Amino acid sequence: MMAREPHRVVVIGGGFGGLNATRSLAPADVDVTVVDRTNHHLFQPLLYQVAAGILPPGLIAPSLRSVIKKQRNARALLADVSDIDLEQRRVHAVGPDDRPLDLPYDTLVVAGGATHAYFGHDEWAEYAPGMKTIEDARHLRSHILTAFEMAELATDPKERAEWLTFVIIGAGPTGVELVGQVAELAHLVLPKEYRSVDTTEARILLVEGAGAVLGPFDPKLQRYTQHRLEKMGVEIRLNALAVGMDDESITIKGGGPDPAATETIRTRTRIWAAGVQASPLAAMLAARTGAETDRAGRVLVNPDCTLPGHPEVFAIGDMVSLNKLPGVAQPAIQEGRYVGKVITSRLAGDGQPRPFEYADKGSMATVGHRHAVADAFGMKVTGWIGYTMWGAVHVLYLIGWGNRLGTIYTWARGLTFSRNRGHRLITFEQANSEATGPVAPRSAPPAAGVAPPVQEQPPA
Amino acid sequence: MMAREPHRVVVIGGGFGGLNATRSLAPADVDVTVVDRTNHHLFQPLLYQVAAGILPPGLIAPSLRSVIKKQRNARALLADVSDIDLEQRRVHAVGPDDRPLDLPYDTLVVAGGATHAYFGHDEWAEYAPGMKTIEDARHLRSHILTAFEMAELATDPKERAEWLTFVIIGAGPTGVELVGQVAELAHLVLPKEYRSVDTTEARILLVEGAGAVLGPFDPKLQRYTQHRLEKMGVEIRLNALAVGMDDESITIKGGGPDPAATETIRTRTRIWAAGVQASPLAAMLAARTGAETDRAGRVLVNPDCTLPGHPEVFAIGDMVSLNKLPGVAQPAIQEGRYVGKVITSRLAGDGQPRPFEYADKGSMATVGHRHAVADAFGMKVTGWIGYTMWGAVHVLYLIGWGNRLGTIYTWARGLTFSRNRGHRLITFEQANSEATGPVAPRSAPPAAGVAPPVQEQPPA
Numbered sequence: 001m002m003a004r005e006p007h008r009v010v011v012i013g014g015g016f017g018g019l020n021a022t023r024s025l026a027p028a029d030v031d032v033t034v035v036d037r038t039n040h041h042l043f044q045p046l047l048y049q050v051a052a053g054i055l056p057p058g059l060i061a062p063s064l065r066s067v068i069k070k071q072r073n074a075r076a077l078l079a080d081v082s083d084i085d086l087e088q089r090r091v092h093a094v095g096p097d098d099r100p101l102d103l104p105y106d107t108l109v110v111a112g113g114a115t116h117a118y119f120g121h122d123e124w125a126e127y128a129p130g131m132k133t134i135e136d137a138r139h140l141r142s143h144i145l146t147a148f149e150m151a152e153l154a155t156d157p158k159e160r161a162e163w164l165t166f167v168i169i170g171a172g173p174t175g176v177e178l179v180g181q182v183a184e185l186a187h188l189v190l191p192k193e194y195r196s197v198d199t200t201e202a203r204i205l206l207v208e209g210a211g212a213v214l215g216p217f218d219p220k221l222q223r224y225t226q227h228r229l230e231k232m233g234v235e236i237r238l239n240a241l242a243v244g245m246d247d248e249s250i251t252i253k254g255g256g257p258d259p260a261a262t263e264t265i266r267t268r269t270r271i272w273a274a275g276v277q278a279s280p281l282a283a284m285l286a287a288r289t290g291a292e293t294d295r296a297g298r299v300l301v302n303p304d305c306t307l308p309g310h311p312e313v314f315a316i317g318d319m320v321s322l323n324k325l326p327g328v329a330q331p332a333i334q335e336g337r338y339v340g341k342v343i344t345s346r347l348a349g350d351g352q353p354r355p356f357e358y359a360d361k362g363s364m365a366t367v368g369h370r371h372a373v374a375d376a377f378g379m380k381v382t383g384w385i386g387y388t389m390w391g392a393v394h395v396l397y398l399i400g401w402g403n404r405l406g407t408i409y410t411w412a413r414g415l416t417f418s419r420n421r422g423h424r425l426i427t428f429e430q431a432n433s434e435a436t437g438p439v440a441p442r443s444a445p446p447a448a449g450v451a452p453p454v455q456e457q458p459p460a
Numbered sequence: 461m462m463a464r465e466p467h468r469v470v471v472i473g474g475g476f477g478g479l480n481a482t483r484s485l486a487p488a489d490v491d492v493t494v495v496d497r498t499n500h501h502l503f504q505p506l507l508y509q510v511a512a513g514i515l516p517p518g519l520i521a522p523s524l525r526s527v528i529k530k531q532r533n534a535r536a537l538l539a540d541v542s543d544i545d546l547e548q549r550r551v552h553a554v555g556p557d558d559r560p561l562d563l564p565y566d567t568l569v570v571a572g573g574a575t576h577a578y579f580g581h582d583e584w585a586e587y588a589p590g591m592k593t594i595e596d597a598r599h600l601r602s603h604i605l606t607a608f609e610m611a612e613l614a615t616d617p618k619e620r621a622e623w624l625t626f627v628i629i630g631a632g633p634t635g636v637e638l639v640g641q642v643a644e645l646a647h648l649v650l651p652k653e654y655r656s657v658d659t660t661e662a663r664i665l666l667v668e669g670a671g672a673v674l675g676p677f678d679p680k681l682q683r684y685t686q687h688r689l690e691k692m693g694v695e696i697r698l699n700a701l702a703v704g705m706d707d708e709s710i711t712i713k714g715g716g717p718d719p720a721a722t723e724t725i726r727t728r729t730r731i732w733a734a735g736v737q738a739s740p741l742a743a744m745l746a747a748r749t750g751a752e753t754d755r756a757g758r759v760l761v762n763p764d765c766t767l768p769g770h771p772e773v774f775a776i777g778d779m780v781s782l783n784k785l786p787g788v789a790q791p792a793i794q795e796g797r798y799v800g801k802v803i804t805s806r807l808a809g810d811g812q813p814r815p816f817e818y819a820d821k822g823s824m825a826t827v828g829h830r831h832a833v834a835d836a837f838g839m840k841v842t843g844w845i846g847y848t849m850w851g852a853v854h855v856l857y858l859i860g861w862g863n864r865l866g867t868i869y870t871w872a873r874g875l876t877f878s879r880n881r882g883h884r885l886i887t888f889e890q891a892n893s894e895a896t897g898p899v900a901p902r903s904a905p906p907a908a909g910v911a912p913p914v915q916e917q918p919p920a
């Protein structure tokens with residue numbers, strides 16, 4: 001009797017969704033291939049700490065191979081998916097050195113994630129970098145630190161002020177955490193390191209299209225966050241939109257008594273944290289299955305995360321729209337695990353499990369030095385208690401005890417004896433090219449046929 | 461009575477020489493400005509551990525500002541020196557954003573270091589990257605790891621073998637430490653992570669122009685090193701020269717019974733550790749002071765590290781030739797401290813101190829997993845005792861207790877419970893551009909008027 005070929009599962013993307021789908025298939029009689037265009041699983045919620053020079057990238061981006069090393073029915077491949085043939089059930093991808101790759105599947109899990117979006121203003125990518133990849137974070141780090149270096153070199157006070165002005169667009173968790181870090185750098189870390197410049201004179205603005213910071217959080221936590229940030233010297237502009245920008249300025253509409261008034265602020269650093277847009281794979285799947293997409297280009301999936309007419313194709317995470325879940329780690333993690341169970345259950349002939357149900361584990365965000373807001377475990381907490389809760393949860397979800405201990409060590413070092421930031425490199429290449437002037441977008445360029453981005457910021 | 465302007469010292473370069481000169485001037489009545497084209501002090505002896513994915517760059521590259529934060533008479537500037545005007549006593553430099561900078565000095569300390577050199581074969585830079593900067597090390601890391609990824613993707617066994625062949629050119633300490641790391645990756649770290657490929661089948665070659673590995677070391681330690689490397693599966697070719705290379709091969713002359721015979725080895729990874737060449741500032745100073753340069757482009761300085769006819773200009777470290785000292789950290793450190801003392805002594809009117817005298821503190825190199833050779837403290841030791849000694853000395857010379865503890869933690873994690881490498885990123889950009897094909901040189905391009913490189917490898 002011939003041995004039966006195991007059921008082939010291809011997982012596109014090694015983020016929260018893809019990795020959890022892969023891991024939950026460990027006991028199943030399947031062959032799993034997870035394809036990612038980098039070699040690592042990125043723990044996105046701590047990426048802003050790389051941009052701030054706190055954590056080294058390695059602690060939050062373990063190699064996918066090492067993570068699934070012991071799962072003998074899984075393997076990882078480094079390649080960028082270029083096409084999905086739903087009829088022939090094959091994934092086409094391109095590896096390094098333009099190596100074409102052709103992966104047949106019996107079941108497909110698509111977890112392509114999302115990237116930042118500029119509301120149809122793609123030219124802003126040049127002036128306001130966002131943060132989705134390790135490269136993005138390294139670039140932001142170099143950009144922010146170089147601005148202080150340039151302020152130290154500047155002889156014209158007007159120019160110096162421009163280098164010391166930082167504008168963060170978007171006051172969701174990423175924007176709030178980033179603005180807190182810029183304030184911490186300016187007020188706590190850098191002051192004694194500069195001789196010509198007083199870094200505490202830095203002007204730090206947070207621009208938000210909605211009427212409150214941290215949109216989906218409880219109003220009490222929103223007010224606390226706003227108060228804390230203002231105490232740290234952050235100017236907050238609510239109901240304000242970016243309507244224009246160039247290499248040396250940004251123009252804001254609203255945010256004051258007159259909602260139609262515009263103001264141009266001279267600044268050499270603009271950081272984009274305002275909008276996301278699903279991976280182009282979402283639009284591709286939608287076009288080929290007749291599924292709908294939402295404004296953020298996310299594909300609408302069935303209650304069991306499959307695509308219409310294709311029970312063998314699952315889509316999960318930031319690139320899908322399901323029950324209005326937010327684009328954060330927990331839905332992707334839970335969907336990944338759910339999909340693994342569905343596949344296992346089907347192969348065992350146990351029939352179709354119940355539709356996906358999301359267990360809300362709450363939300364958290366740091367608000368500068370040793371402070372955070374947390375809405376979790378049925379509590380709404382702030383301050384250092386929130387911060388401790390935030391730290392414990394994030395360390396717990398990191399992969400590998402080595403990375404957990406390393407992160408605890410690095411945080412302990414920064415919170416107690418030294419306010420230094422240990423990982424703040426500006427390399428020769430960065431100092432001489434990308435660090436200051438207009439920058440090329442650092443994330444992967446979206447493929448053709450991309451959907452219009454989500455308008456978290458209403459159109460100007 | 462008007463306050464006297466403090467004596468202005470400009471230090472070019474924040475490496476071992478420049479940083480130690482700066483620090484030893486802390487008690488003096490001077491204003492020190494240290495200019496570097498990156499923002500960090502690089503601890504070069506551990507750079508190969510970044511290339512091997514062991515250490516994150518931040519632990520061995522603390523920001524210069526943070527290092528001299530408490531030294532109130534010193535400041536750091538991020539700029540690349542373009543010219544030195546010895547008559548007007550001014551240093552011209554270029555900061556980020558092409559910002560011109562003009563620094564007058566009373567005393568100048570030039571510590572511009574060295575970069576790798578290709579014996580007049582500059583085109584080899586494209587095919588055999590070297591390792592002098594953090595960028596170089598990140599690039600090498602991505603290059604080595606991507607070779608294993610490509611082997612996993614390859615379907616043709618011949619091509620797979622090419623991706624699994626690694627050739628390191630030069631068996632000095634850098635070459636020996638790097639080749640040991642590649643062997644460790646192939647034999648200890650990666651084997652269980654790949655499904656199609658047996659990484660222990662990797663072919664790893666070390667090519668050396670001289671008749672022994674670790675040239676300046678004791679013959680007993682040389683023999684031990686050769687034996688250890690061979691036991692780890694490294695093929696060693698002594699008396700062998702690289703005479704040609706392209707994207708997929710390298711041609712070696714000698715290394716066998718017939719010294720004139722050539723052999724072409726198919727390989728996708730060549731790493732250059734064979735030659736160094738002084739910073740172009742050495743040639744510039746030589747041309748303007750009438751000083752001589754040696755074959756490596758190093759400028760010959762007076763016994764007190766000054767330049768002929770310019771007692772106010774010191775040159776130190778890898779870019780100078782003095783008493784045939786090797787281009788490693790200790791001479792640069794000691795020269796930096798010496799120069800600081802000379803300047804302090806002159807200002808105090810204490811006259812000229814004695815010429816620089818080098819205190820040989822020995823030499824050490826790791827030889828793969830948990831082994832090292834050390835010729836220090838009057839002992840010649842090998843194995844894990846050598847390794848412990850090596851580790852203790854290197855941790856001691858790192859800057860900052862935070863970096864020391866972080867390094868000890870990272871090493872302990874890798875030496876005991878896990879053979880994993882925590883810091884081995886391949887980013888999307890790296891996977892899609894520079895990681896595999898021919899590469900542009902990653903170090904700063906040498907300026908015009910550069911001296912011919914040193915022929916550590918005799919001409920072919």
